[in-house]
Amino acid sequence: MNKSIDEKWHSLSYFEEIRLIISHPFHTAKYIFTQIKHGHIPNIIQFTNKRTKLFYSWVVCSLLMMFSWGITIVQAQPHQNTTIIQGKITDANTNEPIPFANVFFKGTTIGTTTNFDGRYRLETTTPGDSLTVTVISYKSKSKKIQKGKNQTLDFQLEPTSFELEEVVVRAGENPAYPIIRKARENRKFFNPENLDAYEYKSYVKVDISLDQINENFKNSKTFKPYSALMDSLQKAAGEEGKLVIPFFVSEQINEVYYRKNPKRNKTVVKASRMNGLIIDNYQIFESYLGKTLQEYNFYNNFQEILDRSFITPLATGSFAYYDYFIMDTVMVDNDSCYELKVKPRRPLDLVFSGKIWIDTKNYALRRLDLEITSSVNINFIDKYKIQQDYERQSTGHYLPTKTRVLVDLQQTSDSAVGFIGKYYIANKDYIINQPRPPSFYDRNVEVDMAAKTYSDDFWNEQRKEMIADHEQVKSSLEAIDSLKKAPQITFIRRALRIIWDGYYNFGKIELGHWYTMFGNNPVEGFRFQTSVRTNINWNYYWILSGYGAYGFKDETFKYRLQVERFLNRSKWEKIGLRYSYDMMRLGVDPEFLESHVFLNYIFLFSSQFGYLHRMSLSQDARIWYETDHWRGWNTKLMIRTKTFHSQGDYYFGYYDDNDLIRTKYRTSEFHLITSYSKRRTWLVENNWRVGAEALKSQLWTFHATLGFKNVLGSDFTFQKFSLNVMHKWRTGYFGQLDYSLTGEVTLGKVPYPEAIIPQGNEPVFAAEKAFNMMNFFEFVADKSISGILLHHFDGLFFNRIPLLKHLKWREVAGFNFVFSTYGKKNYIRTNDNPKGLLAPSINGNPITEFRIMDFGKPYMEVSYGIENILKIIRVQAFHRLSYLDPGPDGKKIPKFMIKASFFIRL
Structure with a gap:
């Protein structure tokens, strides 16, 4: 078909047009598509006989449809043999997705890896007979496939131990080392x-x-x-x-x-x-x-x-x-x-x-x-x-x-x-x-x-x-x-709550605490105590708490009542008021009991049963305000007045301003307590919170106490200051060193219960924040520098000993020390110490004495042992290195003891 056809087109009859198209179909199609390419198809239609316009339109559409079908057939032919597989790879034990797993057709190089969510997709015209999945720490697995079909294959892989194939070691540097160095x-x-x-x-x-x-x-x-x-x-x-x-x-x-x-x-x-x-x-x-x-x-x-x-x-x-x-x-x-x-x-x-x-x-x-x-x-x-x-x-x-x-x-x-x-x-x-x-x-x-x-x-x-x-x-x-x-x-749920929190929840109030519920001591005999507190369900801002206790030997009821009011919960800003009438145990600081409840459960529980003497009956009233200033910094201001009255066979007396012997006294005090740790995080639960991660950086605590005479009937003027730093110092490859260093000083003429009494520990159970070879109330000081250090080696040595490494025991070593002294003005009045504060005897009974250190001769004890025995037990051998002679009471001082404790650390 050529240009002359176009020139003769007008003179053709209807039947001649049909004959021309039928006799030269390919030329006609080629001509029409050439015109379409140049946008001239309308010109062809307008030249044709009106009777054949519809026919030509049908011809063009038919040719276009045939051309389209041809392309579709050509394109679809390979897809009839295409295999499409998708699915998910999961852990058979946990049902968690397995990312980065290798998925491939067995016997081929066609494959992929799963994404972070454990999913994959493969599309190929040349698949193998089966699909295989491999990944470190899992057993490989294969499944038969259906070729030429779209299908979903999920795999659940069984975990196995981590092993590498056999590696041939050749001379020279590991080729992976340069990559690691550059990444460093x-x-x-x-x-x-x-x-x-x-x-x-x-x-x-x-x-x-x-x-x-x-x-x-x-x-x-x-x-x-x-x-x-x-x-x-x-x-x-x-x-x-x-x-x-x-x-x-x-x-x-x-x-x-x-x-x-x-x-x-x-x-x-x-x-x-x-x-x-x-x-x-x-x-x-x-x-x-x-x-x-x-x-x-x-x-x-x-x-x-x-x-x-x-x-x-x-x-x-x-x-x-x-x-x-x-x-x-x-x-x-x-x-x-x-x-x-x-x-x-x-x-x-x-x-x-x-x-x-x-x-x-x-x-x-x-x-x-x-x-x-x-x-x-x-x-x-x-x-x-x-x-x-x-x-x-x-x-x-x-x-x-x-x-x-x-x-x-x-x-x-x-x-x-x-x-x-x-x-x-x-x-x-x-x-x-x-x-x-x-x-x-x-x-x-x-x-x-x-x-x-x-x-x-x-x-x-x-x-x-x-x-x-x-x-x-x-x-x-x-x-x-x-x-x-x-x-x-x-x-x-309720039982575990009691074990964790110590209280049973009755909705708006809670009853407990289990570790103080029962006790026994020489003064009170058998002691029963019940504590109660409100929770956030009772009121969002107000907290009421208290306890009642009864001693069956002294037949005296003791109690404590406390009320707190949140001013700003986000800053933990609140005011509080407390009044208590109860026995105090000299040598065991109540703040120590409250601050280390989680560390020393055994010590706390055992201390309720007969280990403690030197009891005093105290009335204690206090009011306080506390708040968080900014990240990691907390301050508490407190006004407090309390009495001291020795009980039982604990004999205490001092000379007042008129040189009369008195056996009880009152102090009125102002306290400033502030602490800071840049990494401290407070874990809040209900109306209480627990400090977490504070010891990952140094935790500094400063406590100042000012005592005023003749305020609310108080008897002494004194000042007491302490500064403590605690830290769990991670030493990298060598484990972790836990240390607590404290400096304290007491100024003024004041009875020794208001001075510095290092925390001893007589039970056979070790306590982390105490001197484990020191008796309760063994030493008294008005100036003191002390330290408690414990190093966890985390298996640094045992992990390399063939017979021991399978036990997963870990080495631990410690060193505790106290440098202190006590001024004569606050000690027993004698001919050599005519201005001493303490009376030598009460009603013919010598007062209960205590030791005084020479500042140049510190108290020291060392320990070493094994922790992680059965995963929860620590056993330590303690050696006392100084002040080995009998104390004022003539009691023999042990030089060596083995103590155990529960210790849970992952």
């Missing part, structure tokens, strides 16, 4: 702590579950009525997954802030919801989860986990603790990365096992998959797994966007159920190097007033945006709501 060199730039500031939004999910569920447990009286729920949970786990029962679920939306200079952290809890089978008060978890779980920084030499310091793979000197293996060079998103395996040189050392991915261009951490296994010298944990994904920010820094932590607790027996904790953190919207004013960071954790008011719809939207398995969280919350209605669960 670049830590200064990539370490987030070196940024001037950063902030981001974070979603934190905590899921604690029961695992290792057996048939006896499912058929128990508690859970058998919920068999339908068990079946649905099993179905959700998959055909090869294991049943887990939700125990506790928490979700938080946080805003996290950091500033380098001065170094400050702050977390604002914007939204929070929690639900649990056993735990019925979540405030303490809310403060803890809002901050602690997000602190993972593997650019530092040490990563603190569960109060232990683990050596990171990029740490200075890590070659002495890790073996490194280059496995491959892979693409992580769009970045080329070295994939390295890391393995401990010694299984018991505090190090990690697993994989790290390092960028090949700038040697930044791009991804990590590390775990702490049960072979490491830690307690109660079978596995602690950390997975992190980093993303490049506009400044060139790589910051974590997703973090997953799994904590698998050890079972107490083969038949017992286990606990597993799963934590997921998703970060977004980073703002870098825009620091806020220092005052903004004064409070390290803040909880918005509206944090607990958000609806289910709000949380559903947040989950969809931040987490892949958002439906799983919803089903876990529903399961907890169903199970917690069981009567047995309610009973267990």
Whole structure:
């Protein structure tokens, strides 16, 4: 067909047009498409006979449709043979996703890796017969596929021990070492702590579950009525997954802030919801989860986990603790990365096992998959797994966007159920190097007033945006709501609450405390005490508390009444008033009992039963005000008046201004108590709080006491000052040193009960914050410098001894000392000391005496021992090094003792 056809087109009849098209179909089509290409198709239509316009339109449309069908057929033909497979890889025991797993067709080089949520997708025209999944610490698994089809294959992998293939060692340097060195060199730039500031939004999910569920447990009286729920949970786990029962679920939306200079952290809890089978008060978890779980920084030499310091793979000197293996060079998103395996040189050392991915261009951490296994010298944990994904920010820094932590607790027996904790953190919207004013960071954790008011719809939207398995969280919350209605669960929840808190909750009031409920001593005989206090359900601002006690020997009722009023809960600003009438035990400071209740439960309980003499009956009235000023700094102001009256065979007397002997006195005092620790975090529960992490930095406490004479009938003017510093100093590879150093001075003429009495410890149970070879009320001083030091070596030596390392025992050593003196003016009046304050005898009975040190000859004791025996026991041998001669009472002083204590440390 040529141009002449176009010229003759007008003269053709209808039938001639049809014949031309039929006789030259390909030329006609070629001509029409050429015209279409140049946009001339309208000209063709207008030249044709009106009778054939419809025909030509049909021809053009038909040709276009045929052309389109041809392309479709050509394109679709290969897809008929394409195999598309997608799915999810999970841990068969925990049902947690397994990221970074290798997924490939067996016998081919076609494969991929799972993303952070354990999902994968493969599409190919040349698949193998089966799909295989491999990943460190899990058994490999393969499944048959259906070629040419779109299908879903999920895998549940069984965990196994971490092992590397046999490696041939050749002469020369490990090729992984230069990569690690370059990554170390670049830590200064990539370490987030070196940024001037950063902030981001974070979603934190905590899921604690029961695992290792057996048939006896499912058929128990508690859970058998919920068999339908068990079946649905099993179905959700998959055909090869294991049943887990939700125990506790928490979700938080946080805003996290950091500033380098001065170094400050702050977390604002914007939204929070929690639900649990056993735990019925979540405030303490809310403060803890809002901050602690997000602190993972593997650019530092040490990563603190569960109060232990683990050596990171990029740490200075890590070659002495890790073996490194280059496995491959892979693409992580769009970045080329070295994939390295890391393995401990010694299984018991505090190090990690697993994989790290390092960028090949700038040697930044791009991804990590590390775990702490049960072979490491830690307690109660079978596995602690950390997975992190980093993303490049506009400044060139790589910051974590997703973090997953799994904590698998050890079972107490083969038949017992286990606990597993799963934590997921998703970060977004980073703002870098825009620091806020220092005052903004004064409070390290803040909880918005509206944090607990958000609806289910709000949380559903947040989950969809931040987490892949958002439906799983919803089903876990529903399961907890169903199970917690069981009567047995309610009973267990209340019992654990009593053990933890010491009080039984009756709704608005609580009754306890169990460790002071019963006692026995020489003055009171058998003593029964009941304490009561209100909680936040009674009133948000007011707190009432008190106790009543009765001694069956002295037949005297004792009591304490206390009222407090919050002025500002966020600053913990409150005023308080207390009045008590009770026995006081000289040599055991009541503030010591209250401050170290968690450390010395055995000491506190045993001290109720006959170890204490030198009792005095005291009336004590006080009023106080306390507040937090800014981050880590707290102050308390107190006015106090109290009496002292010795009881039983405790003989005490002093000369008053008229040289008359008196056996009781009154003091009126003003107290200033202020403390500071830049890392202190308050864990709030109801109307009380516990200081946490304060000792990760130095905790300084200053206490000033001013005594005034003739105020409310007081008898003495004196001043007393003390300064204490405490710290849990992590010494890196060598463990942790706990120390407490105190300087004290008492000025003025005042009886020795108001002076300095070092805390002794007579029971066979050791106490951390006491002098364990010193008797109660053995020494008195008005000037003192003392120290209590205890070093935890964390298995530094035992981990290297073949027979001992399997016991996971840990070495501990301590040294305690006191330098002190006591002025003559406050001692016994004699011919050589005519101005002494104390009377030599009372009604013919010599007064109860005490020792006085020579400041140049300190009291000293050393200890050494083993902790982590059966994971909870510490046994120490104590040697007393000075003042070995009998005391004033003629009692023989032991030079050596072995004492035990309960000590729990992971």
